[in-house]
Amino acid sequence: MTFKDKLIQAYYQNESAFSFQEQRKENMLRLEKNGFPSVKDEEWKYTNPLPVLKKDYQLSTKSSDISKEVVNEFILTETDTYLMVFVNGQFDESLSNIDTSHFIICPLSIAETTHPALLKKYWAKSLGDKPDSFVSLNNALCQEGVFVYVPKNTVVDKPVQIIYFTKDTSDDVFLQTRNIIIAEENAQVQLTERHQNTDGNPVFTNALTEIFAHQQSVVDLYKIQNDQRQCSLIDNTWVMQEKQSNCTVDTFSFGSTFIRNNLSFILHGEHAESNMRGVTLIGQDQLVDHHTLVDHAVPNCQSNEMYKGIFDNNAKGIFNGKVMVRPDAQKTNAFQSNNNLLLTDEASIDTKPQLEIYADDVACSHGCTVGQLDDEALFYLRSRGIPLKEAQATLMYAFANDVLSNVKIAELKHKINRIIAEKLGVDISLEI
Amino acid sequence: MLYVNELKASVEGNHILNGINLTVNAGEVHAIMGPNGSGKSTLSAVIAGREEYDINGGDIQFNGQSIIDLSPEERAHLGIFLSFQYPIEIPGVSVSNFIKTSLNESRKAQGLEPIPAKDLLAMMREKMALLEIKKGFLSRSLNHGFSGGEKKRNEIFQMAMLEPKLAILDETDSGLDIDALRIVANGVNKLKSPGNATVVITHYQRLLEYIVPDFVHVLHDGKIVKSGTKELALELEEKGYDWIIKETQEL
Numbered sequence: 001m002t003f004k005d006k007l008i009q010a011y012y013q014n015e016s017a018f019s020f021q022e023q024r025k026e027n028m029l030r031l032e033k034n035g036f037p038s039v040k041d042e043e044w045k046y047t048n049p050l051p052v053l054k055k056d057y058q059l060s061t062k063s064s065d066i067s068k069e070v071v072n073e074f075i076l077t078e079t080d081t082y083l084m085v086f087v088n089g090q091f092d093e094s095l096s097n098i099d100t101s102h103f104i105i106c107p108l109s110i111a112e113t114t115h116p117a118l119l120k121k122y123w124a125k126s127l128g129d130k131p132d133s134f135v136s137l138n139n140a141l142c143q144e145g146v147f148v149y150v151p152k153n154t155v156v157d158k159p160v161q162i163i164y165f166t167k168d169t170s171d172d173v174f175l176q177t178r179n180i181i182i183a184e185e186n187a188q189v190q191l192t193e194r195h196q197n198t199d200g201n202p203v204f205t206n207a208l209t210e211i212f213a214h215q216q217s218v219v220d221l222y223k224i225q226n227d228q229r230q231c232s233l234i235d236n237t238w239v240m241q242e243k244q245s246n247c248t249v250d251t252f253s254f255g256s257t258f259i260r261n262n263l264s265f266i267l268h269g270e271h272a273e274s275n276m277r278g279v280t281l282i283g284q285d286q287l288v289d290h291h292t293l294v295d296h297a298v299p300n301c302q303s304n305e306m307y308k309g310i311f312d313n314n315a316k317g318i319f320n321g322k323v324m325v326r327p328d329a330q331k332t333n334a335f336q337s338n339n340n341l342l343l344t345d346e347a348s349i350d351t352k353p354q355l356e357i358y359a360d361d362v363a364c365s366h367g368c369t370v371g372q373l374d375d376e377a378l379f380y381l382r383s384r385g386i387p388l389k390e391a392q393a394t395l396m397y398a399f400a401n402d403v404l405s406n407v408k409i410a411e412l413k414h415k416i417n418r419i420i421a422e423k424l425g426v427d428i429s430l431e432i
Numbered sequence: 433m434l435y436v437n438e439l440k441a442s443v444e445g446n447h448i449l450n451g452i453n454l455t456v457n458a459g460e461v462h463a464i465m466g467p468n469g470s471g472k473s474t475l476s477a478v479i480a481g482r483e484e485y486d487i488n489g490g491d492i493q494f495n496g497q498s499i500i501d502l503s504p505e506e507r508a509h510l511g512i513f514l515s516f517q518y519p520i521e522i523p524g525v526s527v528s529n530f531i532k533t534s535l536n537e538s539r540k541a542q543g544l545e546p547i548p549a550k551d552l553l554a555m556m557r558e559k560m561a562l563l564e565i566k567k568g569f570l571s572r573s574l575n576h577g578f579s580g581g582e583k584k585r586n587e588i589f590q591m592a593m594l595e596p597k598l599a600i601l602d603e604t605d606s607g608l609d610i611d612a613l614r615i616v617a618n619g620v621n622k623l624k625s626p627g628n629a630t631v632v633i634t635h636y637q638r639l640l641e642y643i644v645p646d647f648v649h650v651l652h653d654g655k656i657v658k659s660g661t662k663e664l665a666l667e668l669e670e671k672g673y674d675w676i677i678k679e680t681q682e683l
Contacts, residue, residue, distance in 0.1 A: 375484060380520040383480045384534040384590065385508035385541070394525060394533070401524025417524065430529045430549065432570045 003053050003174075008032060010059050011140055018143070019112050023124055027131065027139035036133050043132070046318045046350040047289040052204055052232045052258050057174035061088040064168040066198065071095050074196050075161050079411045082160045084146050087167060089175050091144065103156055103189075104149040108178060111147035118149060122180055126210045126240040126266065134234050134262075138176050138208040145178035150187035150217075159190040159409055164205070166197045172204065179209040183217035183245075192412060194224040195233055202230040209237045213245035215269065222412060223261075225253040226419060229286075232258040241301075243269025250407060251278040252416050253288045254423060264293040267301040267329075274302070279400045279416075280309035280317055281423055289318035296329040299359075305336040308403050310396050311347035321366065322354040329359045336366040341373065341399060373399075393424040433458050433629050434479070434598055438490035440654075441478050448474045450654035451490065456598065459626045463640055463665060464633045466651035467673045472633045473517060475651070476602045480514035481507045494598070509541035511597030511628075515587040515604050522574040527586065528556065530574045531593050538594065559592035563619045580607030588619045599623075600631045605639035617642030637669035650676050 001009070011028050018024050036053050037044040066087050075083065082105050085095040091107035098105045104115065111119045124131075124139050131139065146162050164177050183189055195205050213219045225233060233256050239247050253259055265274040280288045294303040309317045319338045340349045353366040373395045381391035400420050407413040421428045434456040441449040448471045456462050466472050478485050479492060481504035492500050499507055522530065536546040547555075556570060563585055575583050584604055591599050601620065605613055620630065620643050632643055640648075640662065648664040649656045650673070657680040658664065668676070 374520075377520045377522075379477075379480075379482050379504055380516060381522075382504035383508055383514050383516075384530075384594070385505050385538040386534055387505045387537060388503070390533065390537070391505075394522065394530075398522040398524050404524075426525070427533050428525065428529050430526070430532050430552075432526070432528050432553070432567075 003055070003057060004031070004035060006057070006059060007137065007141065020120075020123060024140045027136040028141075030131070031133055031136045031140060034133055034136075043291065043320075047260055047287065049260070055172045055202075055204070057204060058169070058171045059174055061166070061169050061173050061175065063090055064088050066092070066095065066165050066167060068095065070165075070198055071163070074163055074194060076159070076192070076409065076411045076415065079409060080158050082156075082158060084160070084162045086144065086164045086177070088165070088169065089144055089177070103151060103154055104147065105160055106147050108145045108147050108180070109143065115147070115149070118182075119147065119180070122182055122210065122212055124210070126212060126238040128238075128264075128266070132262070134206050135208060135236050138178060138206055138236065142176035142178045142208065146180070148179070148181045148189060148191070150183045150189050152184040153186045154184070155187065156189040159192060162191060162193045164195045166195075166201070166203045167199050169201045169203060172202045175203060175205045177205060177207045179207075181209065181219065181221070182212045183214060183219050185215045186217060187214070188218040190220045190222075190409060192222045192224065192409070195227055195231070197228045197231050200228055200230065202232075204232045205234070207233065207235045209235075211237070211239040211247065213239065213241045213247045213272075215242045216244045217242075218246045220248040220408060221250070222407065222409070223249070223251045224416070225251065225259055225288075226255040228255065229257055231256045234260045234262070236262045237264070239265045239274065241265065241267050241269065241272040241274060244271045245269065246273045246275075248275040248277075248406070250276070250403075251290065252419075253278065253280045254282065254419060257285060258287050260289045260291070262291045264295070265303065266295045267297055267303070270298050270300040272301045273304075275304045275406070277305070277403050277406065278307040279403045279420065280307070280311075281400060281420060282315040282317070283312040284314060287316045287318075289320075291318075291320045291322075293322045294324065294334060296323070296325045296332045296334065299328060299330045299332065301329070302333040303335070306403055307338045308400055309338075309340045309349060310343065310400060311340065311349060312343045314344070314346040316347070317349040317351075319349065319351040319368070320354060321352070323356070323364060323366070325355075325357040325359050325362055325364065327358045330361045332359060332362040332364065334362070334364040338368040339399075340368070340370045341396060342370060390425070393426050397421055397424050397426045433495060434631075435493040436479070436490070437493070439478070439487070439492060440489035441474060441485045441487050443474070443485050447488070448485075448654050449478065452654070452656060454649065454656060456629045456631060458597075458629055460647065461624070461630045461632065461643060461645045463645035463648045464631060464651055465635070465637075465648060465665065465668060468635070470651040471654040472651055473602055476514055476600045476631070476633055479600060480504055480512060505537070506541075508594075509538050513591050513594055513596030513599045515584075515591060515599065515601045517603040517606060519575045519583045519587055521576045521578075523576045525574050526571050527574055527589075528570040531556070531590060534590070535593060555593065559589060562592060562622055563589050564615050565589060581609060581612035584608055584616055585612065585619075588616050592619065592623055597628050598631070599628070600633065602633045603635065604632070605634055605636065613639065614642060637665045640665045652677055652680060
C-alpha cells in the first residue's frame with residue numbers, strides 16, 4: 001500500500017471522530033485527487049520528495065516519556081519562558097509550563113473544547129484557496145498542536161517555547177503537528193519551535209503553522225531545525241498580516257536529512273512589515289529547501305528577506321523566493337537576498353528569485369550570490385597565525401552570523417551562535 | 433633578522449617589485465617611504481606571505497631561513513606580523529576570541545599548550561593599558577563597526593599580544609587623528625626591544641616624528657632607490673619625491 005493509500009484509509013477509519021469534519025473531508029478529497037507532488041511539478045523541480053514519500057510509515061505512535069533532563073538539552077533554560085512539550089504527538093503537561101490567565105496557550109485538543117468558537121474562526125483560514133498536498137494532508141488528518149491566543153493590547157511577558165519530541169518509535173513514523181497563533185490588535189508574542197527526535201529512529205514530520213497578526217501586533221517565530229540526521233521535515237508556515245503588524249519568521253537549519261520549508265506571508269493591511277531570515281549549514285547527504293512567498297496585496301508594506309547558506313560535501317540547497325506585488329500595492333518595499341557558500345564541487349545550491357510586480361511605484365530588490373571566501377580576509381587571518389582551515393571556518397562563521405543580529409531573544413541568539421561555531425569548529429568560548 | 437635579496441614579484445603579470453634589497457637587524461626601526469604605487473604595500477604583503485603575488489626572483493630570509501615557500505600562518509608562527517592598512521571586519525567573532533585563537537595557534541606551532549584563560553586575560557589587560565583601550569573593546573566583534581582609529585589601535589593591540597620578532601606596519605598612520613596617532617606610536621615604541629625589529633611603511637613623514645627610524649628607504653618603481661637616516665625623511669617632507677626620482681633616472 002502506498003503512503004497515500006495508507007493516509008486515505010486512516011482518514012476514513014477515523015472520520016467520525018474528527019473535529020471540523022466538513023473541512024477535513026474537503027482537504028482529503030483534494031489530496032486524493034491531486035496526490036503528492038513530484039519533480040515534474042515546478043514547485044518541486046529541485047527537491048525530489050519521492051525518497052521521503054516512498055517509505056512505509058507508521059501513522060500512529062505509542063506514547064512515550066521524556067525526562068526533564070532531556071527536555072533541558074533542547075530548550076532555553078536561562079530565560080524564563082512558557083513551554084509546551086509534546087512527545088510522539090501528545091501533549092505532556094507535566095513537562096510543560098503554560099500557567100497564564102491573560103492569554104491562552106494550550107494544546108489544540110484542549111482548545112477544541114474550551115474555545116471552540118475561537119478555534120473555528122481561525123482554523124485553516126490563512127491558507128489561501130488552493131492549499132498544496134502537504135497543507136491539505138495536515139488539514140485532513142492533523143489533530144494535535146499548539147493554540148496561542150493573545151487578546152487585544154496584551155504583551156506575552158516571556159517567550160513561548162514549543163518542542164515536539166519523538167522517542168521509542170522503532171519503525172519509520174509519520175507525524176503531523178499544527179500551530180495556530182493569533183495576536184489580536186496591538187498584542188505581542190515571541191515563540192520558538194523545534195522538532196526533536198531523541199533516539200535515532202527515522203521520523204517524517206509534516207508541520208503546519210498558521211499565524212494571524214492583527215492590526216499593530218508583533219509576532220516573532222524562531223524555528224530551530226537541528227533534528228537528528230535520519231529525520232525529515234516538511235514545514236509549512238502561513239502568516240496573515242493586518243495593517244501595521246510586524247511579523248518575523250527566522251529559520252535555522254542544521255539537521256535532518258530532508259527539510260522543505262514553505263513560508264508564506266500574506267500582507268492584508270497597509271504598513272505591515274514582514275521579516276524572514278534563515279541560516280542553513282549542512283553537509284553530507286542533507287537537503288534544505290526554502291520556498292518563500294510574500295504576497296503584497298495592499299499598498300505601503302515592507303518585506304525583508306535574508307537567507308544565507310553554507311553547503312559542505314554533497315549537501316544540496318534550494319532557495320525559491322517569490323514576491324508578488326499586486327496592481328494596487330503601490331509604495332511596496334520588498335528586499336530579498338540569498339547568499340551562499342559552496343565548500344566543495346559536489347555541493348550545490350539552486351537559487352531562484354521570482355518577482356512578479358504588477359504595480360509601478362515600488363522599490364523591490366533581490367540579489368543572490370554563490371561564492372567562495374574572500375582571499376584578502378583569509379590572508380588577514382592567516383597572517384595572525386590562524387591556519388587556512390580554521391581561517392576559512394572563522395570567515396564562514398562571520399558570514400552566517402549577521403543573519404542573527406535581529407534575533408530578539410538573547411539566549412536563543414547565543415545558542416544558535418554556539419551551534420554554528422561548533423559545527424564549523426570556531427572557538428567563541430571566551431566571554432568577557 | 434630579515435634579509436631581502438633581489439626580490440622580484442608580480443601580480444597577474446604586472447611587475448611590482450623589481451629587485452628589492454633590504455636588511456633589517458634586531459633592535460632596528462626601518463621606514464619605507466615612497467610615492468603611491470611604488471610597491472610599498474606589495475613588499476609588506478609579500479614578506480607576510482600573501483599568495484596572490486608571484487615571486488619571480490630573489491629571496492626573503494628570516495633568521496637565516498628562506499621563507500618564500502612558507503604559508504602566511506607559518507611565517508606568523510616564526511614571528512612575522514603585518515599590521516594591515518585596511519583590517520578586515522569579522523562580525524560575530526569577538527576581539528578576545530580572535531586573539532585567543534591566534535595566540536594559541538602560534539603556541540601550538542611551537543609545541544606549547546594553550547595559554548590558560550586567566551593568564552590570557554591578565555596579559556590582555558596589561559596590553560590594553562598600553563594602548564589606552566577601554567574594557568568593552570574586547571567583547572566587540574573584530575573590527576566590525578570600528579572607526580579608522582579603533583581598527584589601527586586594534587592592529588597594534590594584536591601585535592602587542594602576539595609579541596612578534598618582526599612587525600611590519602603598513603600605513604598605520606592613515607586615517608588616524610593626531611591623538612590616535614600618538615597613542616598608536618607610543619604603543620609601538622613601548623613594544624620595541626633589542627630582540628625585535630620594526631618596519632614602518634608610510635607615505636608621510638608625520639608618523640616618523642613619533643616612531644623614530646634608524647634607517648629610511650625610498651621605494652620607487654619596485655626598487656629601493658635611496659637609503660639614509662631619519663634626516664632623509666625630513667628632506668622628503670620638504671622637497672617631495674620628485675628629486676629622488678630624477679636623481680635615480682640620471683644615474
